[in-house]
Amino acid sequence: MCQTAEVDRDLLDLPVLFLGAARALIDGIDAGVRARGFTEVRPAHGFAFALLSHGGATTVELAHHLDITKQAASQMIEDLVGRGYVERRPHPDDARARLIVLTDKGWACTRAAEEAADEILRPWADALGTERLAALRADLSRLAVPGRLRPIW
Template sequence: MLLGEFTRRLAAAGQSDLRPVHGMAFQALRGPGATATELAERLGVTKQAAGQLVDELEKRGYVRRAPHPGGGRRKLVVLTPAATEHLDVAGRVLHGLEAELGTRADLPALRRELSHLIGALHGDDGLPPLRPVW
């Protein structure tokens, strides 16, 4: 229900051409970018699935392949301004939803409990890879 409302509001804000997995990929590529193999590891998907996702996002103008700073044949997948704009809009939509939910629930307490749960299930090595469901 919450994901559906988030998606509906993104569409209303002019961001209807992307699915939640695209936003997950954008989060994983933030900053200096990553190789397709690194993206696959971060999302918890196969290299082939990550490669297809990169191809799709590149065709839509959300990412571009750049030479890897380490040289060689590897390519770095980096976000374009269109992806950054999407992240900005999605962030505003998410903050609006959180503000609305905050009137009905103690979100800081929920975040703490979820963090404890993730730590108990995954250990203290940080967050597990994102695992999109499609």
């Protein structure tokens, strides 16, 4: 069976469309989070919170999740500790490691982000119809996209 000889020319703007969609969502959520009073957090912090909301994580786990060095992750954590969004606890299994967990403020910020995401996505659902948006999500998740998050360039 012969594979597709060439990808349809129209598809070449997919990178732009994906980047635009990602930016629209992330910027919108960021704006919503700021509007809810959390003016010190960047979008990257949101992706960090998403990891930490599942029982906490270590510095290196966060670094891996965000695809940055452990030093950079350590700096981000230091910053977030200073602003009261997370705290360092001794790790139950490893005296070298520390378990980074969300504080109440961190949880509040995470909930604000979810509300904001909901707000941004509603017009998308209205524009496309819920079933098409769900289909889009299903297709995306089938593309086996790597789970690591990182700024684009």
